[in-house]
Amino acid sequence: MIYLDYQATTPLAPEARDAMLRWLDGPGGTGFGNPHSPHRMGRQAKAAIELAREQVAALFPAGGKVIFTGGATEAINLAIRGSGKGGAVSMSAIEHAAVLDTAQDAGKCHVLNVAKNGQCNTKQDLPSDTRLVCLMQVNNEIGTIQPTIEWHRKAKENNALYFCDAVQAYGRIELTGADMIAISAHKFHGPKGIGALWVREGLSLDEVQTGGGQEFGMRSGTLSPALIAGMGAAAQEAKDRMEQDAEHVQKLWKRATELFENWELNGSAEARWHGNLNIRPRGPNGGGLDVNRLMSDVRDVMFSAGSACASGSGRTSHVLEAIGLPKKLAKASIRLGFGRYTTMEEIEQAAEKINAAAKAQGAL
Template sequence: MIYLDYQATTPLAPEARDAMLPWLDKFGNPHSPHRLGREAAAAIEVATAQVAATLGDANGHGRLIFTSGATEAANWALQGAIARTPRRKIVTIATEHACVLDTAEWLAQRGIELVVLPVLANGLVDLDVAAAAIDGQTALVAAMLVNNEIGVIQPINALARLAHDAGALFFCDAVQGFGRVDLPLDVCDLAAISAHKLHGPKGIGALWLRNGLDWPPLIHGGGQQQGLRSGTLSPMLCAGFGAAARLAEQRRDRDRQHIRELSDISDRLFEDWTINGDRFSRYVGNLNLRRAGVDANRLISDVREVAFSAGSACASGSGRPSHVLRAVGLSEVEARSSIRLGFGRYTTQEEIEQAASLINQAAARQLEWA
């Protein structure tokens, strides 16, 4: 099968697998004082440094706390921001991931003022509207670096500046851009990342917190991870995360060039389709397309040789059209005529060409019988 769903998850890098395998047998608790424990703790320290370096914090300007994934990290960022301050307002964007929007809505049901900023037709936030919403009551501004459905890159620097000018914190969901798109970490107070979106294992992510932030613990117990998130860490998952991050840093230029070449080919092969979202301020490994008269779900069912999607994996099966596509102004019909193709390091030119042929043929059959 041709795999073109890199925004949902990525293939595990062989290097990450190799880093993980020894820890199936090395069973020491990394929080124990004996030799087995110290060996496991040392592996976690190495992984922490590798992930931090790829994130852009090789000099230790923040703390990296491992979590079960980016959803947990985002929940912690939003809830923690409210718990630590008397400010009672959160500002975010209509195209954010569900882990941010749903957490923000949960807080709103408990009395927190929530402002969800609309986006323009290209998927970018209107900075004038954002400036009017971010005020002295704002505790946190939350914005994605790269949108998981349409690949649009938000103006993180400008949004962070608005937040800081109002005395608010800025949180960035950096999951889709981590290791692929430059993140201005110096303007962030918090950032969420995930291993499995970067050829690492599922089940582990991290929340990065700028030094100096007094942050409420997420889980109470044994006081692990600087007392912020208690619980025994998995050396295997940490090692896989670290190896995947280190590999992404080593291959950054090579991967970018490869994905750019695949994007150029895709643009030509899907010339009869319309790109959803901005054509320029976007991560080119994410191609969200629509074609009038095409039923995306039927297309996915018809083209079983290719793994692709109609939007976020988190929302699949809900029966509802993508909230991201509706936010950029698409009708329900247009949203249901849209597909998302995600490619990356291990995708070949031949796979892109074959997938495009299969998808275009299936789309043509739909249109012929419409």
């Protein structure tokens, strides 16, 4: 099988797996201690967590705290619900559902429009009642890099907080400033079930998940040394390999755009993480592509019909609609994601199979 769905999840790095093993001990071992226990095994587990916290923090802006969570969705809930009540949340139209749905459930919202190139339009003003601005750094569906620095500035001028979903950016590109940043380990070759919220120095959040008061009194619950150690090792590896990974992805992108020359790119080609190729057939019958049939015909290539979180829902991608794509073309779009462990041969083989299947439908 050929795996081209890196925006949905990434393969576990060997370094992350190795870091986890000690903390998965059974009877007779010493790695299964509760990190919140005062005895020796507990202190050892806590030390592993604090090492990982330092490794994860190294890719964030200087200062601030790393709060471990069960994943990015929990981190997003903590940021939105824990940062205050009253006022409104202003968010881009292309945010992940975890941001859109949480903000709508938490109270009043404003949706910021997006340009055709897939970037949040910086010419619009923030509504005066905005208490929190939410804008991701890299979009999960079309890979566009957002003007986060400008929107952070606008938030400050409005006396609002700024939250950034950096799930697709962390470990790939330098993170920009924010008041809060959410990440998820399995998006940068760490394990599933663990994420973090970075909170800038001086900012305190209300607890959303109450209990024992762990994680600086902002997130209660017993932490998993194994998952956190794996996340820390993955973060360290991402930091060490960031330039190498980016160069590899750029080579794959260049070849992929050549192989899919008869497909149209959704979103900007320049302001984009090039490990994301969201495309639709360019021909006159491009909108007639049946993506579900395509995926069935090319079942040994793992790719997406859109965001993995919305796959199978039957809904048109809200991201593609937000950049002005008609439903017919949005539903004919596919997303290919590649990265560190993808080979050039896999890109070439996948392109051959996908192009042949699309031609068989008369879409190319």
